[in-house]
Amino acid sequence: MMADADRTVAEQNQDAVLIERIRGGERAAFVAFYDRYSPLLFSVAARILGERKEAEDVLQEVMLVIWNKSGDYDPQLGTLSSWAVSVTRNKALDRLRARTRRLRLIEEAAILAEDSDATSYPSANEIVHGRERAELLRDAMKELPADQRMAIELAFFTGLSQSDIATRLQQPLGTIKARIRRGMLRLREQLGGAL
Amino acid sequence: MIDEGMQEQAAAYALGALNAAEIGAFEVALRVDPELRALVSELRSVTEALAGTAPALEPPAAVKERLLLEIDQRGGSGSKRTPDQPPRRPVSGPFGAAVSEPVGGPAGRPARAWIPWAVAAAMAVLSVAFLWQSSSLRSQLAAQAGRINELTTSAELAHAESAELRLTVAKLRESNHLASFRIALLDSLLAAAPTAIAVSVWDNERQDGVFIVRNLKPLPSDKDYQLWIIDPKYPSPVDAGVFQVNAKGDVREDFRAKLPIQTANQFAVTIERKGGAEVPNTKAMVLAGS
Numbered sequence: 001m002m003a004d005a006d007r008t009v010a011e012q013n014q015d016a017v018l019i020e021r022i023r024g025g026e027r028a029a030f031v032a033f034y035d036r037y038s039p040l041l042f043s044v045a046a047r048i049l050g051e052r053k054e055a056e057d058v059l060q061e062v063m064l065v066i067w068n069k070s071g072d073y074d075p076q077l078g079t080l081s082s083w084a085v086s087v088t089r090n091k092a093l094d095r096l097r098a099r100t101r102r103l104r105l106i107e108e109a110a111i112l113a114e115d116s117d118a119t120s121y122p123s124a125n126e127i128v129h130g131r132e133r134a135e136l137l138r139d140a141m142k143e144l145p146a147d148q149r150m151a152i153e154l155a156f157f158t159g160l161s162q163s164d165i166a167t168r169l170q171q172p173l174g175t176i177k178a179r180i181r182r183g184m185l186r187l188r189e190q191l192g193g194a195l
Numbered sequence: 196m197i198d199e200g201m202q203e204q205a206a207a208y209a210l211g212a213l214n215a216a217e218i219g220a221f222e223v224a225l226r227v228d229p230e231l232r233a234l235v236s237e238l239r240s241v242t243e244a245l246a247g248t249a250p251a252l253e254p255p256a257a258v259k260e261r262l263l264l265e266i267d268q269r270g271g272s273g274s275k276r277t278p279d280q281p282p283r284r285p286v287s288g289p290f291g292a293a294v295s296e297p298v299g300g301p302a303g304r305p306a307r308a309w310i311p312w313a314v315a316a317a318m319a320v321l322s323v324a325f326l327w328q329s330s331s332l333r334s335q336l337a338a339q340a341g342r343i344n345e346l347t348t349s350a351e352l353a354h355a356e357s358a359e360l361r362l363t364v365a366k367l368r369e370s371n372h373l374a375s376f377r378i379a380l381l382d383s384l385l386a387a388a389p390t391a392i393a394v395s396v397w398d399n400e401r402q403d404g405v406f407i408v409r410n411l412k413p414l415p416s417d418k419d420y421q422l423w424i425i426d427p428k429y430p431s432p433v434d435a436g437v438f439q440v441n442a443k444g445d446v447r448e449d450f451r452a453k454l455p456i457q458t459a460n461q462f463a464v465t466i467e468r469k470g471g472a473e474v475p476n477t478k479a480m481v482l483a484g485s
Binding site for chain 1: 199206210225235236237238240241244245246247248250251252255257262263265269378
């Protein structure tokens with residue numbers, strides 16, 4: 001865990017240097033950022049959209065945001081990579097919403113159908129953070145109660161509001177809010193220094 | 196000490212699950228509360244870890260090439276805006292943080308890179324036009340559009356919840372290929388069978404797919420339903436095989452296309468003679484969707 005924590009700090013320091021160099025218009029820094037994070041961002045976009053072609057477009061849009069609008073990044077509110085993930089999610093969801101509502105139902109069904117054992121594939125975390133840390137992250141997700149994990153995944157990957165999730169899962173809104181809160185705080189505790 | 200209500204908002208904010216009004220109110224609190232900012236920062240890292248559970252995919256090298264070409268053409272980082280750049284308008288940003296884009300559209304592709312995209316789009320439109328060239332079908336569609344939408348909404352809900360679809364999607368997930376799949380929902384074009392519906396899941400890498408149909412009328416023995424894939428690469432829809440439904444109107448079929456598919460833009464089902472046809476009878480189209 002200490003090694004994870006050390007590595008995380010080192011990664012964050014590298015990212016802080018990278019963003020400054022990108023803000024300075026240094027192409028090599030941008031290429032380094034792309035090489036480091038494009039698999040993660042592409043995987044997230046593909047996971048949300050369910051297809052590669054649109055995910056490629058999203059990745060390109062996001063990278064242009066990183067290049068052109070890195071001044072919008074506020075380090076007080078999270079790491080550079082978490083900001084990039086958020087931009088990716090928002091852009092992918094914009095495209096998803098532009099599609100018919102029907103396809104979104106299929107995406108939701110995919111999440112609802114996913115059981116806790118369906119995580120035997122290599123994850124994007126493995127590419128970006130290495131196998132050891134990826135396994136830690138995966139184990140933390142698997143140990144989360146299924147109802148909490150489902151609410152969190154529906155919120156993140158489908159862009160459903162908490163009210164929408166409550167309707168979809170036929171649960172009171174307060175229950176969904178509590179599940180998301182408990183799940184997120186529990187993950188924070190379990191991941192600890194790996195974050 | 197952050198109370199539970201604020202923790203709930205922080206968790207939802209980090210996940211991107213607050214609506215616009217809630218984001219505005221929360222960000223007011225965020226500005227004045229360093230403890231809350233620290234919590235949000237940690238929860239965003241949790242969100243990033245969650246995002247990283249997505250199946251790992253490497254983007255094609257062409258994306259990087261296009262991107263670098265674009266920034267080379269534009270010059271230095273746009274975070275230091277120059278006077279000749281257009282004014283920017285705010286758009287929905289990450290975790291509520293404003294992100295601006297040039298007025299007139301989001302940052303685009305290289306100056307001349309629109310040409311192949313425009314050609315592809317035109318081909319797609321032509322393909323759709325080919326399928327929907329029957330004016331009688333168009334007028335029939337227009338007249339029934341409202342009713343079809345209404346009926347398919349309930350059918351979709353039922354369909355998305357069907358155990359078979361869940362099992363199919365779960366199976367695909369286990370094989371770690373869902374991200375590369377093209378999933379399409381096909382609506383009924385038949386007034387007599389408005390609740391007919393189908394889902395096509397196409398794996399472009401493996402060049403095969405799964406087709407699930409509900410509530411389609413069984414055909415006489417001298418007829419078959421035929422599935423078609425609309426790929427802009429080809430002037431005509433590509434034959435993806437024939438099928439029959441059971442007495443309830445249901446079927447689940449694995450299918451392959453008769454030609455290599457580059458982009459499965461749309462899927463359609465027609466009624467053809469037994470064994471299928473070379474080209475689709477568009478006047479006998481019963482399902483279509485993308």
